[in-house]
Amino acid sequence: MAALQATPPSLSAAVAAFVGLALIGGLIGIVGTVVVRRLRNPVGKYRLLYGVVLFPYVLLSYAVLALTGSGAAFLTALPASPELLDGVLSQFVTFLAAGCIWLVSYLPTVRGVRDVRDVELATSTAISKMTRYVVGLSAVLTVVLAPLQVFSLASSPLVFVLALVSLILGMLYVSPWLIPVLRSTSTPTGERADRVEQLCSRAGLNVRDIRILETENEETASTVVRGPPNYRRLFVTSTFLDVFDDETATALLAIEAGKRRTHVFEIRLGTVLVASVALIASVMGIGPRWPLLGLSLGVVLIGFWLGRRRIRAADEYAAEQVGKTTVADALTEYADMHALEPTRRRIPNPLSIKVALGDRIDRLRTAGDR
Incomplete structure (x- = not known):
């Protein structure tokens, strides 16, 4: 500072x-x-x-x-x-x-x-x-x-760390109102509003309201849900609604709903916060250094592993809503839209917070064939 x-x-x-x-x-x-x-x-x-x-x-x-x-x-x-x-x-x-x-x-x-x-x-x-x-x-x-x-670092380092964590959590909870300040958004009306509501209903995604992120020529087709448990707001890009048909859009929204149900975001956030607090405490001398460093690394490994499992569970939830083949096709179309080559890993990366997109698609297609 x-x-x-x-x-x-x-x-x-x-x-x-x-x-x-x-x-x-x-x-x-x-x-x-x-x-x-x-x-x-x-x-x-x-x-x-x-x-x-x-x-x-x-x-x-x-x-x-x-x-x-x-x-x-x-x-x-x-x-x-x-x-x-x-x-x-x-x-x-x-x-x-x-x-x-x-x-x-x-x-x-x-x-x-x-x-x-x-x-x-x-x-x-x-x-x-x-x-x-x-x-x-x-x-x-x-x-x-x-x-x-x-909060003075010299007088109470622990209070400083806890205050920092509290402020980060508070910032994330107000993100439904923060994102419109940082980016151009609009409220869907008419046929567009009806379509988005129907897509969310079919996908099993329960949110309080919806905002459209204006992407213009960026051609970024994505969705994100933010907010506290009693006020979830869906942000969906205009490109997402323009380029994907109802079947693909429903499948991708169902994955988003699955992530909410399996608490992917909360697991990632908790992992980063707990690991960061342990790391900061170790550096600042609050407690034994090496055990705290070990704790930080252990939390990262376990938290990221659990997060990857939860992503697979979110895919399974989406498959229950629209079918495994439909979800696999939607992920493939999403990759094509963004010129992404679905990656695959023979050996999982323990420090990766995501599951390789190609592995997710292959898993769904194999299960669909069976």
């Missing part, structure tokens, strides 16, 4: 650090997209590039900017603000700077994704949408994390 830095660097040093991190991020994006486009199944590899390379690098950049107090240094170039707001504004500027590094890293990949998926998505449109997401998320994270300044 910026608050941890007693003496922030000069403005020129902060700018130099930001420019250096941004240039490295842009270079990673350029090299990454060149490599990925030469690999098999490039769309899937782009997802790995974002999740395994670029996102961790942006987190590292945020940590560098925060621990060196760059946010406070950037504020010196702005008009003076009340002292009470300095900490909040410093955090927002730091998040925004890290978000700008993400944009610089993301920019070189837009053209590559457009080419391998053969979609007509303008670079300016992609960057504009990502910029809105970055600014909105920076503001939300600032509001959420500002209360953590009340």
Whole structure:
């Protein structure tokens, strides 16, 4: 946190650090997209590039900017603000700077994704949408994390960790109202509303209301359900409703319903939170270091294994609703729509949070043939 830095660097040093991190991020994006486009199944590899390379690098950049107090240094170039707001504004500027590094890293990949998926998505449109997401998320994270300044790491590290976990859970529970702030959404009306309701009914997906995510030329056909147990909201992209027929859409929504019934999201979230708390406690010296590290690793292995089993159970639930062959065909069509090559694994990856898509399809088809 910026608050941890007693003496922030000069403005020129902060700018130099930001420019250096941004240039490295842009270079990673350029090299990454060149490599990925030469690999098999490039769309899937782009997802790995974002999740395994670029996102961790942006987190590292945020940590560098925060621990060196760059946010406070950037504020010196702005008009003076009340002292009470300095900490909040410093955090927002730091998040925004890290978000700008993400944009610089993301920019070189837009053209590559457009080419391998053969979609007509303008670079300016992609960057504009990502910029809105970055600014909105920076503001939300600032509001959420500002209360953590009340908790002193030196006096009560355990209270700090528990407060952080509570804030993360609270942020996830308000996500039905948060997502419309970060992305363009609309409420379905008329025939579209009737169709979505019928699809959900056939799929066995019970939600309180529905929002359409406007994807325009992105051609991303996906669904997600978020919210507390008594207020589930379905977000479905406009492309999903445009390109999939009722049979395919019902099967994919049935998988989503199966994930809700088997608590896939809760298992993943619980695994990450418990493992993170144990890891943080180990690093901060709250309890025995090595047993806590072992606990963190054990929770990850068991939680991810259980999550993979629950995904298979969600597929089984969907198969009960519409048939195994229909679900397999729907997953195949989903892969074709996104130019994904269904991957298969001879040996399961214990650190994978997902089941290989090709293995899911093969399992359903084998069961359907029987």
